[in-house]
Amino acid sequence: MHPTPRPHDLLWGLRPEHLPQEAPAWARVALGGHVPVVVRRALAEPGWVAVGVRGAAREQRYAGWMRMADICRLVSPEAVARAGRWRCYPQSHWPALRALSQLAPQLAELGLAWGVTGSLGFELASGVSAAHLDSDLDLLLRAPSPLPREWARGLCELLDKAPGCIDVQLETPQGAVALREWARGAPRVLLKTQAGPLLLSDPWQLRQVAA
Numbered sequence: 303m304h305p306t307p308r309p310h311d312l313l314w315g316l317r318p319e320h321l322p323q324e325a326p327a328w329a330r331v332a333l334g335g336h337v338p339v340v341v342r343r344a345l346a347e348p349g350w351v352a353v354g355v356r357g358a359a360r361e362q363r364y365a366g367w368m369r370m371a372d373i374c375r376l377v378s379p380e381a382v383a384r385a386g387r388w389r390c391y392p393q394s395h396w397p398a399l400r401a402l403s404q405l406a407p408q409l410a411e412l413g414l415a416w417g418v419t420g421s422l423g424f425e426l427a428s429g430v431s432a433a434h435l436d437s438d439l440d441l442l443l444r445a446p447s448p449l450p451r452e453w454a455r456g457l458c459e460l461l462d463k464a465p466g467c468i469d470v471q472l473e474t475p476q477g478a479v480a481l482r483e484w485a486r487g488a489p490r491v492l493l494k495t496q497a498g499p500l501l502l503s504d505p506w507q508l509r510q511v512a513a
Contacts, residue, residue: 443470
């Protein structure tokens with residue numbers, strides 16, 4: 303039994319024949335190579351999960367659905383981080399990989415679960431080529447309780463000392479907010495939820511939605 307999939311988890315088990323007739327041909331080709339799909343943030347019917355299929359080209363992204371019963375393997379962003387495969391990766395000169403090696407010990411000291419997402423996380427988990435020299439480092443931090451904005455600003459300063467471009471999403475119980483947006487101190491921030499984006503004063507409290 304697999305845990306309930308969460309956004310950014312990678313799932314194996316979706317096959318080309320599971321796609322609807324209108325799905326693009328490249329998506330069928332990708333799934334024919336047994337690549338994973340990425341859990342996306344959207345409401346799904348019971349027994350189903352919203353997923354995205356990645357193609358070989360940057361613009362090839364297909365939003366689809368997967369039956370929970372078809373999942374044969376699940377890899378979370380945290381599992382990608384724990385595996386530590388970047389430490390012996392052939393492309394260790396990439397800024398994103400250098401940043402990951404530099405930041406991993408410091409992230410571990412935060413006391414929050416963290417993981418690698420985006421194209422680099424996809425490649426590290428699956429072995430399928432998806433990242434490149436100029437790829438950003440996309441990270442996820444689980445934030446079950448409110449984090450002070452001053453704390454967020456301090457973390458941004460830490461990130462700015464690492465090479466390349468780094469994007470961190472804070473995963474609250476209600477959705478995801480960009481770390482840098484939370485750190486800036488704006489009255490409202492954009493929270494990505496299962497039902498769509500919302501502007502909130504507190505991304506840990508959905509009841510504070512502002513019209």
